[in-house]
Amino acid sequence: MTEAPKESSERSLNFIEQIVEEDIANGKNEGRVHTRFPPEPNGYLHIGHAKSICLNFGLADEYGGKTNLRFDDTNPTTEDTEYVESIKADVRWLGFDWENELYASDYFDQLYDFAETMIQKGLAYVDDSTSEEIAAQKGTPTEPGTNSPYRDRSIEENLDLFRRMKAGEFPDGAKVLRAKIDMTSPNMHFRDPIMYRIKHAHHHRTGDKWCIYPMYDFAHGQSDSIEHITHSLCTLEFVVHRPLYDWFIDKLAIFPSRQIEFARLNLTYTVMSKRKLLQLVNEGHVNGWDDPRMPTISGLRRRGYTPASIRDFCDRIGVARRENMIDVGLLEFCIREELNKTTDRVMAVIDEKPLKVVLTNYPEGQTEIMKIENNPEDEYVTERDVPFSREVYIERDDFMENPPKKYFRLFPGGMVRLKGAYIIKCDEVVKDDAGEITELRCTYIPESRSGSDTSGINVKGTIHWVSVPHAVEAEVRLYDRLFTVEDPSGEEGDFKDFINPDSLQVVRAFVEPSLAHAQHGNALHGGRFQFMRKGYFCVDPDSTEGKLVFNRTVTLKDTWAKEAKKG
RNA sequence: UGCCCGAUCGUCUAAGGGUAGGACAGCAGAUUUUGGUUCUGUUUGUGGAGGUUCGAAUCCUUCUCGGGCAACCA
Numbered sequence: 001m002t003e004a005p006k007e008s009s010e011r012s013l014n015f016i017e018q019i020v021e022e023d024i025a026n027g028k029n030e031g032r033v034h035t036r037f038p039p040e041p042n043g044y045l046h047i048g049h050a051k052s053i054c055l056n057f058g059l060a061d062e063y064g065g066k067t068n069l070r071f072d073d074t075n076p077t078t079e080d081t082e083y084v085e086s087i088k089a090d091v092r093w094l095g096f097d098w099e100n101e102l103y104a105s106d107y108f109d110q111l112y113d114f115a116e117t118m119i120q121k122g123l124a125y126v127d128d129s130t131s132e133e134i135a136a137q138k139g140t141p142t143e144p145g146t147n148s149p150y151r152d153r154s155i156e157e158n159l160d161l162f163r164r165m166k167a168g169e170f171p172d173g174a175k176v177l178r179a180k181i182d183m184t185s186p187n188m189h190f191r192d193p194i195m196y197r198i199k200h201a202h203h204h205r206t207g208d209k210w211c212i213y214p215m216y217d218f219a220h221g222q223s224d225s226i227e228h229i230t231h232s233l234c235t236l237e238f239v240v241h242r243p244l245y246d247w248f249i250d251k252l253a254i255f256p257s258r259q260i261e262f263a264r265l266n267l268t269y270t271v272m273s274k275r276k277l278l279q280l281v282n283e284g285h286v287n288g289w290d291d292p293r294m295p296t297i298s299g300l301r302r303r304g305y306t307p308a309s310i311r312d313f314c315d316r317i318g319v320a321r322r323e324n325m326i327d328v329g330l331l332e333f334c335i336r337e338e339l340n341k342t343t344d345r346v347m348a349v350i351d352e353k354p355l356k357v358v359l360t361n362y363p364e365g366q367t368e369i370m371k372i373e374n375n376p377e378d379e380y381v382t383e384r385d386v387p388f389s390r391e392v393y394i395e396r397d398d399f400m401e402n403p404p405k406k407y408f409r410l411f412p413g414g415m416v417r418l419k420g421a422y423i424i425k426c427d428e429v430v431k432d433d434a435g436e437i438t439e440l441r442c443t444y445i446p447e448s449r450s451g452s453d454t455s456g457i458n459v460k461g462t463i464h465w466v467s468v469p470h471a472v473e474a475e476v477r478l479y480d481r482l483f484t485v486e487d488p489s490g491e492e493g494d495f496k497d498f499i500n501p502d503s504l505q506v507v508r509a510f511v512e513p514s515l516a517h518a519q520h521g522n523a524l525h526g527g528r529f530q531f532m533r534k535g536y537f538c539v540d541p542d543s544t545e546g547k548l549v550f551n552r553t554v555t556l557k558d559t560w561a562k563e564a565k566k567g
Numbered sequence: 568u569g570c571c572c573g574a575u576c577g578u579c580u581a582a583g584g585g586u587a588g589g590a591c592a593g594c595a596g597a598u599u600u601u602g603g604u605u606c607u608g609u610u611u612g613u614g615g616a617g618g619u620u621c622g623a624a625u626c627c628u629u630c631u632c633g634g635g636c637a638a639c640c641a
Contacts, residue, residue, distance in 0.1 A: 012581050012589090040641050075640060131639055138637050142569045145637085176639055186570040188637050197639035216641045240571055240636050261572085263634095268578085274641095316590065318580045320573095323634055327578050330591050340604060377604070408602075417600055450600070462600045533601045560602040 014319045016055070016260055020063060020231060023258070029230045033065030036229050037091070037098070038220070040072045041083035041204070043274040044289045045090045045297045047310070047331075048265040054314035055262070056233055057096040068227055069098035073105045074219045076203040084204070086289075090297040095307045100227075104219050105205045107226055111214045112166065114222060114252055115177055115195055119158045123251055124195060125151055126161040127178045134176070137183065138191050144184035145191045151180065165198055168211045172198050179218075181247070189244045193217055221245030224257035232257045235264040236321065265317065266325045269481035270295045271489055285499055286482070292551050293482045293503050303479065304528055304538035304553030309335040325487060332554045339528060339536040339553065344374040347386070347419065347464040348511040348531040348550075350476050354393035356468060359424060361443045362390040367467075370450065372420035375530075384514050388421050391468040393510050398463045399440060401429060406563065408460035410440070416461040419532060423448035423459055464532045471510035474548035477540065478505040511548065518548060528553070 013021065024031045035056040039049065060067040069091060073079050091098070118124035127150045129137065139145035153161070165175055177196040185191055195218040200211045221244075224232045239261045249256050266272060271280075272295060280286050280294070289296050292303035300310065313334040317326050371383040394410070403411040410416045415425045428441040448455040480503045488495040511531075520527045520539040527539035535555040543549040 014580085038641095042641080072641065078640075134639080135637075140569090140637055143637095144569090173639065188570085191637080194639055199639080213639095215639075220641080236572065237635060238641095243571095263573090316579080318590095320580070322573050324579065327591065330579075333591060336603090345601075345603095376599095376601090406602090419600065421600095423600095453600090459600085461602080464601075530601085530603085533603070556601075556603050558602070563602075 015321065016059065016231070016233065016262065016319060017062070019258075019260060020059060023230070024063065029228075032228075032230055033060055033063040034068070034099075034228060034230045035060050035065065035233060036068040036070050036224065036227060038070045038072050038223075038234075039087050040075070040078075041080060041087060042075070042078040043083060043278060044086055046272060046274075046277065047267060047295045047297070047300065047313075048272045049090075050094060050297060050310050051265045051314050051317065051319075052233065052235075053091060053094055053096060054311055055319060057098075058315075059231065059233075065230075066099035067096070068100045068102050068229070070100075070102040070104065070223060070227070072216065072220060072223070073103050073203070073205065074214050074216055076199060076201040076213060079204055081204050086298065093301060093307055094297065094310060102223075102227065103205055104214075104223050105203060107219070107223055108206060108210055108214070110226060111219055111222060112212075114248075115162065115214070115218070116159065117252060118179065118195070118248075119162060119177075120155060121251065122155055123180050124177055125153050125158050125180050126165070127151075127176050127192075128174070129176075131173065134178075134194070138188065139183070141188060147183050148178070148192065151192070162196075165196070165212050166210075168200070170198055172200055174198060177212075179248075187240060187243060189217065189241055190247075193244060217241060217244055218248065221248055221257070221259075222252070222254065224259075225249055225252075225255045228255050229257040232259045234259060234261055236261050236323075261321065262319045263321055263323055266323070266487075267295060267331070268325060268328045268486040269483050269488075270328065271483070271495055273489070276489070276495060279496070280482075283496075285496065292477070293479050302540065302551065304339075304526075304536060304551055305331075305335050306338055306526070306528075309338045312338070328481065335554055336536065336557070339530065341377050342375075343528050343530045343536060344384075345372075345376075345530045345532050346512055346515055347466055348474070348476070348509050348515070348534065348537070349393045349395050349464070349466045349471075350478075350507055350509040350531070350534060351393075351395045351397075352508050353396065354466075354510060355396050355399055355437065355440060357392050357394055357424070357440045357442055357465070359390050359392075359444045360427070360441050361446075364390055366390065367470075368421075370420045372450075386420060386512055386514065387467050387470040388418075389467045389469055392418065392465040393468055393471060394418075394440075394463055394465050396437075399426070399437075401437075404564070409463055410461070415445075415457065415459045416463050417448070417450075417459050418465045419462050420450045421465070422446070422450070423453075423455065423457055464534075466510045466512050470513045472513055472516045472548065474509045474511050474515070474550060476507050476509040476537070476550045476552065478507060478552045479503060480505070509550070511550075515548065517545070519543070530556075 037056045057067045176194045178192045181190045183191045196212050242259050290298035290302045368388045369385045372386050374382045398409045417423045422444040424442040424444045430439040445455050482503050483498045484500045485498045488498040520541045536553040537550040540549040540551045
């Protein structure tokens with residue numbers, strides 16, 4: 001028996017949990033809950049799969065059950081072990097552990113026997129029609145189909161032919177095994193669906209043992225059944241397949257799993273179909289499956305997303321049967337919320353041409369070590385050393401010659417605090433012949449040192465900075481949404497017409513020296529940081545000792561940008 | 568034009584005959600050495616029409632709208 005489900009008074013259940021609790025209450029399957037995550041190993045996992053993974057593993061966890069990882073590998077021509085490995089890595093990275101690692105191909109012998117059983121019951125026949133002829137026989141959703149001329153072959157002939165298909169006597173496409181149901185059924189899937197086809201192809205696990213392979217519709221339901229899956233969760237497009245699965249299960253008299261369909265995840269400003277993602281990769285619109293702009297698990301990982309933030313996201317979006325389009329802002333909220341608590345604050349001036357600030361009254365050659373807190377969110381706040389000197393870089397955005405109202409950064413005659421250091425006052429703007437600002441000459445207020453400020457001066461703005469002689473140069477990759485419209489797939493025309501040309505911006509930055517040896521991966525918090533006032537960043541795997549590369553995971557919320565836009 | 572799903576704030580998601588609630592987003596304010604965080608307040612919703620009922624988001628009818636189904640793909 002499983003543990004009793006948690007008291008339902010407080011928590012509201014989603015429709016799947018309600019079904020599961022009803023089933024448990026009714027003593028169905030002895031109260032057992034066993035789910036499965038069934039990817040086809042022909043592509044990389046994306047955030048939509050994460051929803052399914054969290055659902056399946058989460059449900060089993062919640063009700064003391066188990067979850068199998070099962071690869072639906074019934075089509076050897078599109079599948080590969082490369083995908084098997086990436087899928088396993090992604091599921092593990094998300095934080096889940098499967099009960100059994102299984103493959104639909106484990107059941108090929110069993111499935112073959114099921115097929116013979118169907119023939120023997122007079123419920124399946126070998127059809128010599130071409131695929132075009134079969135398509136024509138199917139009719140259309142509004143017109144009934146017609147029977148194949150091979151539909152009434154004898155059981156003996158069907159058995160003989162099917163065995164010879166298995167033995168490799170016929171070329172690809174010469175024959176198929178079809179279920180004998182009803183060519184006039186209003187459900188297209190009941191119009192004598194194909195059960196087996198001939199493919200003389202090498203399978204990634206069974207090698208050359210088979211030259212006939214079952215169709216998904218003749219493998220999936222039975223695979224669930226064989227594994228005694230109690231609740232088989234899948235997406236809405238399989239609703240119309242369910243009666244067929246139930247029909248096979250019934251005719252074969254095997255364990256009936258209960259299929260429950262939910263709406264797949266759609267995210268704004270991206271695409272989620274494997275076909276479209278593959279196209280983006282193959283046509284070079286992105287740099288591979290793990291491009292940080294991709295909604296793939298590997299892309300999100302490289303972008304700096306954490307497993308916990310993705311799980312939290314999947315939790316927040318809920319699950320239902322209506323079509324949905326989730327605001328990508330929710331995903332960003334989830335990662336900000338976690339990174340705000342876990343990352344150290346550091347300073348990076350992200351600017352191709354940063355502004356040099358010279359403190360005219362600060363002694364030449366002097367260096368002070370400022371103690372700056374790492375993360376104010378920590379219960380026990382720690383500090384790090386940041387060198388300060390006569391010349392510092394700031395971002396050009398943090399200075400304006402003619403500031404608008406409510407601008408409280410630096411401007412001529414104005415004052416700001418350099419984070420963790422001194423308040424400075426802008427005395428002079430130096431320009432080159434072209435009129436471009438090359439340098440700011442400022443004075444610092446010696447009594448305003450952070451932590452021992454006796455100046456009595458109150459400034460509105462605090463900006464970040466990096467000491468020029470101590471600055472470490474780095475490459476920073478700034479990412480924006482991959483598409484310019486919320487629903488590129490729903491738009492007229494090709495979805496690729498809406499690719500955002502500015503989704504990747506590579507810029508130079510100068511970072512504080514504490515980051516000089518920042519590393520991808522194993523370092524504290526996976527090499528993730530908050531660049532103060534800019535956003536959350538992580539060290540990219542391209543980074544080396546000599547050349548730092550950071551990815552921007554997400555910006556900080558920027559109410560000033562919003563204000564400035566209002567005008 | 569057949570069959571199958573579905574329709575609750577801008578976006579998700581609760582409420583399963585008895586006060587339409589939460590999250591994100593938005594807006595306003597407070598705090599802040601990050602225009603961040605945090606805190607407080609707040610705008611916004613049951614697709615239409617009938618019916619059952621003391622009472623309907625919820626049950627019934629019907630309309631409208633959205634999505635899916637015609638691969639030897641999964």
